[in-house]
Structures are given as structure tokens and as C-alpha cells.
Amino acid sequence: MATKQEQLLHISDKSPVLRFVTTVRDFVDRVANSSPxxxxxxxxxxxILLFTSLLSLPIAAANGQVTPFHDALFTAVSAVCVTGLTTVSTALHWTFFGQLVILIGIFVGGLGILTLASLMSLMVSKRLGVRGKLIAQEAMNAGRLGEVGTxxxxxxxxxxxxxxxxxxxLAPRFIILGEPVxxxxxxxxxxxxxSFNNAGFTPHSDGVVPYETDLWILVPLMVGGFVGSLGFPVMMVLxxxxxxVKRWTLHAKLTVQVSLMLLGAGAVLWAAMEWTNPQTIGYMSVGDKITHSIFASVMTRSLGFNLVDMNAMxxxxxxxxxxxxxxxGGSASTAGGIKVTTLAVMFLAIVAEARGDSxxxxxxRTIPQGTMRVAISVIMMGATFxxxxxxxxLGISGASLDRVLFETISAFATVGLSTGLSAELPPSxxxxLSVLMFAGRVGSITLAAALALRQRRQLYHYPEERPIIG
Known part of the structure; x- marks a missing residue:
């Protein structure tokens, strides 16, 4: 009598579907264990390709036409990479189906690249290999490998x-403002x-500008964006x-502290620079100026909603x-950029060097040398991108450097603030920008996770010799 394994093999020999499933499972297992x-x-x-296909369907566009590939791809990348940059109006170009696809893309992308990879490995192969658990552990700052699934x-x-x-x-406020339930x-x-996923997409054609003095709407958006920017490891500690605070991890302490420092410094500096600008907040009351300044400081960290014209600043x-x-924002969060902990580690390294500390x-706590090497790698990679x-x-658009640099950093840092350049660009x-958003969302996270595990034992060391620095 044939064993169960032999029966399954016999079935798979006859069924193309089972052969395909087995091939996919084996591929996922192999890649997850060798290179998560x-x-x-x-x-x-x-x-991203899946959401691009869905947005290319005629049912997704308000005019009933097939959306050009570069616009569908850009929107899909912007949604899954939780950026918020657009080449077409989210409110006017897309139908409810199109907006729903974008929203699902934001939610899926907000979970994070490593979370998605871990979930796929679990769904397909029903298990998460040791290296896969190590990657997920590094991403979420888990204490033990057994905690990763939880x-x-x-x-x-x-x-x-x-x-x-x-x-x-938010719902009651929109109802009070006269919108149908x-x-x-x-x-x-x-x-x-x-907002929670720091995406910056808006279903209104004029964004959140009509609510520029409505704290009932602005405050939840700011709180949601700020909490989302802290990252899941910090949220779990909280x-x-x-x-x-004494029970917080070092990562949580650094993330919260630096985030609050950047929030406060950003609000004060933004207010000082725009206080008398009649094209932004110069004509407003003191209370509204303060609100706009705090809102702008939160938005620039990755959320991407705007109350003023970026070109008018x-x-x-x-x-x-x-x-x-x-x-x-914070590592393993819905925010982008080089991350606040990277900034904190480099600042602490500079202070230690200035003091002569080893x-x-x-x-x-002592920060390992390997962590500092990863921080340097992330900063250099981001600056290079x-x-x-x-x-x-600059060569493609012919636009000014300040507009191009603004749009480029916004795309890489998955912020979504725009001077309008994205909509003006040709397909090239x-x-x-699509590649840049993808690289900004997955590059630094993947690089940091990969480098953190590339610790190999060396049996010998070359003699030390210091080159002249600075």
C-alpha cells in the first residue's frame, strides 16, 4: 500500500496546479532560508505589479478608459510605498473602485516589507525559517525568535x-460638515x-486645505501620523x-526622544521662517500660525498632507x-527617511569622538560598532539615491534645483509633499521617481536588516593603521 507521501507525489505528477503550488512553496522556502x-x-x-494591474483596469478610472501604464504604476508604487505623490488627482481621476485599490495598497504597504515577506512565507510554506525569523526579529526588535509569530x-x-x-x-465631523453619512x-x-500609514493620499480634490483651521480634523491626522511614524517596535513597548520610561528599550527611548525633538524644533523653525510670509501663514492669527507650524512639522516627517502651497514657501x-x-520617522514604521535612530546613532558617535571616548x-548602554556601520551605510545609500x-x-525636467531636490527627497523619504513637479514630468x-520611492521604502530597511545578519567570524586580523580623516 502506498504511503501518504507517495500518494501526494502521485497526485502532483498528474495535477499541474499541485505541481505549480509545490514549485512556488519550494521557491519561497529556498529564498526565505537563503536570503530573506x-x-x-x-x-x-x-x-506593486498586482496593484498596478488593478489600477490599469477601465473600472478604476472615472473616464472609463485604461489609465496609462506610467500613471498606474506611479500611483501603485506611491500607495504601496505609503508615499502620497500623485501624477493624477486621487479624487477626480479614480472611481470608488480605484480609490479602494489605493487604500488597500496603503494598508498592505504600511505593514512593511519584512512583515509582508514573513507573512508570505507563513502562508505559502506554513512556516518561517530560522533566517526568516532572524530578519523579522531584527525588524521588530523581538526578544526571542519564538515571539516573531505573535x-x-x-x-x-x-x-x-x-x-x-x-x-x-473623524466620521462625526464630516457628517456635521454636511457630507452624506x-x-x-x-x-x-x-x-x-x-494618516496612520503616513501615506498622505486624500480623497478630496483640494486635500485638507479646506480644514486648515478645523482642529477636529487636523489633530487626529497629526496624532495618527506621529504615532504611525514611531514604528511597531515602539508601539509594542508602549x-x-x-x-x-525606565522599562523602555533603548530603541524606544531614542525613537521617542529624537522624534519629539525634531517635532518641536521643526515647528519652531518653520514658524520663524514663514511667520511673515503673506503667501503661507503671514495673514493668519497667532493661534492659526502655531497650528500650521505644528502641522507642517508633523507632515514633513513623512505624513505628507499640506495646508499651504509648497511653491509659496x-x-x-x-x-x-x-x-x-x-x-x-522611526525604524520599522510607516514613515520613511533614513530614520531617527540612524540620526541619533551618528550624533552620539560624533559626540563620543569629540570627547575622546572609545x-x-x-x-x-553601549552601542555596538556594527550598528554604527549600518547607520553610515544607510545614510550614504540614501544620499546617493x-x-x-x-x-x-534635472536633465529630464529642466526645472529648478530647489523644486527637483524637494520632489526627490519627498519621493525617497516616502513623504508625499510636492511642488507639483510629479504631475508635470514626462513618463521617463x-x-x-517610481524607482526612487521603491528604493526609499525597501532599500534602507532591507540593507539594515541584511547587514545586521552579515556577521562572519574572522580567524585573523590585519595590523591596524589609521588614515588621516578630515
Whole structure:
């Protein structure tokens, strides 16, 4: 009598579907165990292609026509990479189906590249290999490998819970403002998912500008975006320990501290630079100026909603916005940029070097040399991406450097603030920004995770010799 394994093999020999499933499962197992980072890239690319196909359907466009490939691809990349840049109006070009596809893309992309790769590995092969668990552990700062599966469920449930709360807060306000109940609920859900995932997409043709003095709408958007930018590892620490700072992990302490510092400094500097600008906030009351400044500081960190015309800002303000966008939010979060912990580690390394300390120390902990090498790699890779893309777009668009640099950093840092350049670019420029958004969303995370595991034992060391630095 044939064994169960032999029966399955016999069935698979006759069934093309089973052969295909087996092939896919074996491929996922092989890639997940040999290179989880590569699996993450493949998964993210496949997800983007799926949403591009859906947005290319005539049912997704308001005019009933097939959306040009470069516009569908750009929108799909922007949604899955939770950026918010657009080449066509989200409110006017897309039907409800198209907007729903975008919203699902934002939610899926907000879970993160490594989370998606881990979920795919679990769904296809029913297990997560050791290297896959190590990657997920590194991404979510899990204490033990056995916690990874539980943390994946917590990530999804936390996202859903936060977005439901935001929607419940926003829906009554849209109803009070006169919107039909179904439309108000839809707009509340859209804004809740878009804000928590730091996407910056808006279902209104004029964005959030009509609500520039409405704190009932602005405050939930700011809170949702800021909490989302902290990252799932920090949120899980806060849920477990509350505000008992002594029990926080070093990552949580650095992320919260630097995020609050950047929020405060960004608001003060933005206000100082735009206080008298009549094209932005110069004509407003003191209270509205303060609201706009805080809102702008939160938005530039990755969320991407805007209350003022980016082209109307003063040049120093645009430079400040570039810097805040490049810094971004927390690691393993829905925000982009080089991440605040990267910034913190490099600052601490500079301070240690200035003091002559051999170790980089903070909060009673020593930061490993390997972590600093990863931070340097992330910063250099980000700067290289921005430099190359800026050069390409300058040649393609012929626009001024400040507009091109602003759009480039916004795309790389997955912020979504725009001077309108994205909609003006030819298809070649749109593809450049699409690649940049993809690289910005998956590049630094994957690089950091991959490098963190590339620790190999060396049996010998060459003699040390210091080159002259500086």
C-alpha cells in the first residue's frame, strides 16, 4: 500500500496546479532560508505589479478608459510605498473602485516589507525559517525568535485598531460638515488609513486645505501620523509598559526622544521662517500660525498632507523641509527617511569622538560598532539615491534645483509633499521617481536588516593603521 507521501507525489505528477503550488512553496522556502531580504524585495515588487494591474483596469478610472501604464504604476508604487505623490488627482481621476485599490495598497504597504515577506512565507510554506525569523526579529526588535509569530499578529491588529479609532473620531465631523453619512464614513476611513500609514493620499480634490483651521480634523491626522511614524517596535513597548520610561528599550527611548525633538524644533523653525510670509501663514492669527507650524512639522516627517502651497514657501523653509523629510520617522514604521535612530546613532558617535571616548554610550548602554556601520551605510545609500535621482530629473525636467531636490527627497523619504513637479514630468521622469520611492521604502530597511545578519567570524586580523580623516 502506498504511503501518504507517495500518494501526494502521485497526485502532483498528474495535477499541474499541485505541481505549480509545490514549485512556488519550494521557491519561497529556498529564498526565505537563503536570503530573506531578497524574498522581501520580490514580495514587494509583486504586490506593486498586482496593484498596478488593478489600477490599469477601465473600472478604476472615472473616464472609463485604461489609465496609462506610467500613471498606474506611479500611483501603485506611491500607495504601496505609503508615499502620497500623485501624477493624477486621487479624487477626480479614480472611481470608488480605484480609490479602494489605493487604500488597500496603503494598508498592505504600511505593514512593511519584512512583515509582508514573513507573512508570505507563513502562508505559502506554513512556516518561517530560522533566517526568516532572524530578519523579522531584527525588524521588530523581538526578544526571542519564538515571539516573531505573535508579533506579526500584533502588528496587524495594532494597525487595524488604530485606524478604526481614527475613523470613529473623524466620521462625526464630516457628517456635521454636511457630507452624506456613507460618504463621511468613507472619507473618515480613507483619512484614518492614510494618516496612520503616513501615506498622505486624500480623497478630496483640494486635500485638507479646506480644514486648515478645523482642529477636529487636523489633530487626529497629526496624532495618527506621529504615532504611525514611531514604528511597531515602539508601539509594542508602549502598550506593554505604558509611560514607565525606565522599562523602555533603548530603541524606544531614542525613537521617542529624537522624534519629539525634531517635532518641536521643526515647528519652531518653520514658524520663524514663514511667520511673515503673506503667501503661507503671514495673514493668519497667532493661534492659526502655531497650528500650521505644528502641522507642517508633523507632515514633513513623512505624513505628507499640506495646508499651504509648497511653491509659496521661502527658500530656507524648503531647505528645512528637505532636512526633516530626509530624517524621516522611526525604524520599522510607516514613515520613511533614513530614520531617527540612524540620526541619533551618528550624533552620539560624533559626540563620543569629540570627547575622546572609545565607546558610544547612551542611557547606560553601549552601542555596538556594527550598528554604527549600518547607520553610515544607510545614510550614504540614501544620499546617493537622492543625488543620482536629482541629477536625472534635472536633465529630464529642466526645472529648478530647489523644486527637483524637494520632489526627490519627498519621493525617497516616502513623504508625499510636492511642488507639483510629479504631475508635470514626462513618463521617463515618472519612472525615475517610481524607482526612487521603491528604493526609499525597501532599500534602507532591507540593507539594515541584511547587514545586521552579515556577521562572519574572522580567524585573523590585519595590523591596524589609521588614515588621516578630515
Amino acid at each position: 531580504a531578497r524574498l522581501a524585495l520580490i514580495v514587494f515588487a509583486l504586490v 508579533l506579526l499578529r500584533i502588528v496587524i491588529s495594532t494597525s487595524v485598531a488604530a485606524e478604526v479609532v481614527l475613523a470613529l473620531v 456613507p460618504l463621511a464614513i468613507w472619507h473618515a476611513v480613507f483619512y484614518s488609513i492614510s 502598550l506593554a509598559t505604558g509611560f514607565n 521661502n527658500s530656507p523653509t524648503m531647505l528645512l523641509t528637505d532636512a526633516l523629510m530626509f530624517a524621516g 565607546d558610544v554610550k547612551i542611557y547606560g 537622492v543625488l543620482v535621482a536629482t541629477g536625472l530629473l 521622469g515618472v519612472y525615475v
